[in-house]
Amino acid sequence: MEQQKNSKTRDRLLAAGASMAIAAAVGFGAVTTGTAPVFAEAVSVQAPQVPSFADVVQQVSPAVVSVQVKSNIQPANDESGPFGGPGGFNDLPDDHPLKRFFREFRGDGNGDGGNGAPGQWREFRRDDSKPGPKRPHGPRPVSQGSGFFISEDGYLVTNNHVVQDGQNFTVVMDDGKELDAKLIGTDPRTDLAVLKVDGGSQKFTYVDFADDSQIRVGDWVVAVGNPFGLGGTVTAGIVSARGRDIGAGPYDDFIQIDAAVNRGNSGGPAFNLNGKVVGINTAIFSPSGGNVGIAFAIPASTAKQVVGELMKDGSVERGWLGVQIQPVTDEVAESLGLSAAKGALVSEPQADGPGVKAGIKSGDVITAVNGKDVAGPRELARMIGGIAPGDTVDVALWRNGKSETVKVKLGELPSDQKQASVEQPGPVEPGTLADLGLTVTRADDGKGLVVTDVDPDSDAADRGIQAGDVIRSINSVEVKDTKDVTDAMKTASDAGRKSVLVQISRDDNTRFVPLPIAKG
Structure with a gap:
């Protein structure tokens, strides 16, 4: 009996062991065979590594500063102007839709709130302004931007529109230290300005300008600045285009970049990967006033020349x-x-x-x-x-x-260039220039022909010639009557030319308009 009982117990233990082995096999997905289990390797991709900007940023950051500007100019009274005062929008009820709209549009009455018309070029002068509370006396904050040291004795560069109208200037260093600065000179035509910090025996970390002739579209750039008052902010992108003309002035030759720049980046540098300044951030294009990836920087070559003259003479002679x-x-x-x-x-x-x-x-x-x-x-x-x-x-x-x-x-170069004056002519003898679609009369001063009528289906109309315009010359030959015009056109036609160049005067301004020669 005892032997039979032991045999049954042994069978139960063997059955239990087999069940555990099967459960282990189900639970772990493999049956051990006396060797270690083999697992698949984790995913690992061998791809080209994007260069880090950390080394560049670490070296150049101490040279980049925030520029705070104060002025004694008091803000305009919010109750005056077309939106306030008697009969203005302030007379409307507070819950009136028009009043709510203009309050929101104006940023609750404190300037434009950074809002601009869609598709508008936005200079940082407009974006950087941050009016403070009204004060009866003393300087008040009017703007803040960015800048960077270009010498160890404290000369630094920023934008003219950052410092204009300012009386007091404060530079905030990368480590938070604040220093007073004085304005050395400005150049509104290129929107550049130079400040000087008196640091005593302190030597400042400074940066140098790059040779921007070597910059190619697609090169990396790193922007360091003070957007929205957040000093020491770094963004990166590429050179998107060169030689941009945005209508800011006669010396437009901007570098376009897609590194994120916003309000407060004005006057800050854009670096190449060698830590050289390739441009100074100056303007953005934005429907909303914020970054959309289109920013414009003054080329280093322009800045280097202008800044050198400002440091030497405080002004620029051209x-x-x-x-x-x-x-x-x-x-x-x-x-x-x-x-x-x-x-x-x-x-x-x-x-x-x-x-x-x-x-x-x-x-x-x-x-x-x-x-x-x-x-x-x-x-x-x-x-x-x-x-x-x-x-x-x-x-x-x-x-x-x-x-x-x-x-x-x-x-x-004078500050206000004078336009050449043109005497206003009067009609004398009417005539027609059928080939050009014009009716003209001699100017009373004998110099040119006054356009009295333009055929709306003519090439002249397509090119913007209007009644009242004065034709001064054709292909540099002065005209006094219709025969002079036809003779000039025949001469051009005999020379094998397809058009003539017509000199037009309008509102004391002169321009040239090419007009096709009619085929006979």
Whole structure:
């Protein structure tokens, strides 16, 4: 009996052991066979590594500062103007839809709140302004931006629109230390300014300008600045384009980047991966006022030249040629017999300017200065602006179908350039220029023909010629009657040209309009 009982117990234990082995096999997904289980490896991708900006940022950050500006100018009374005062929106009930709309649009009455019209170029001057509370006396905060040291003794660069209207300037270092600064000089035309910090025996970490001629579209850039008052903020992107003209002034030649810049980045640097400044962040394009990936920086080459002059003299002197200019289009080039649409067309030499004294005339095309080709009006403005007043330059012209060179002693660019005056003519003898779709009459001063009517289906109408315009010349030949016009057109046609260049005066301004020659 005892032996039989032991046998049954042994069988139960063997059965239990088999059940545990099966359960283990089900639970762990494999039956042990006396060797260690084999598992699949974790996913690992061998991909090119994006370069880190940490080393660059660590080196350049101490040179980048926040710039705080204060002014004694008091803010405008929010109760005045078209939105306030008697009869204004302030007289409406608080819950009136129009009053709510304009309150929100204006940022609750404190400036524009950073809101702009859709598709509007937004200069940081507009975005950076942060009006403070009204104070009866003493300076108040008016703006803040960014800047960076360019010398160990405390010279630093920022934007002109950051410091304009300011009386007191404070620089906040990367470590939070605040130092007073004084304004050395500004250049509104390029939107640059130089401040100086007196640090005593302290030597400041500073950065240098890059050779921006070596910058290529697609190169990495790192922007460091003070967006929304958040000092020491770093963003990265690439150079999106070069040579951008955004209508800010005659020296537009911006570098476009897609590194995120916002209010407060104004005047801050954009670095290359070697820690050199390739540009100074100045403007953005944004429908909302915030970053959308389109920012514009002043090129290092421009900044280096201007900043050097500001540090030396506190101002910038530029050469002045004294001519109004416009681009040379394909039609203009063809009408003048130029082989390519390059250069700057002189629409009007300014009275008593250096150009007119040297013999430059309306209709001339400036093709080179001191042997350097002129691609267009912007290039000419930069070339002349980079030459000191009083210097004599060789100006190559295309005139009457051939090249010639004149020597011009440059003047100093005046603060307010005067426009050449044109006497207002009156009608005398009406006539028609059927081939051009124009009805004209002689000017009472005998210089040109007044347009009295324009055929709406004519090429002249398509190119913007209006009644009241004065035709001064055709292909640089002065016209006094309709015969002068037809003779000039025949001469151009005999020379194999397809159009003529018509000099038009309107509202004391002069421009050239190419008009096709009718085929007979």
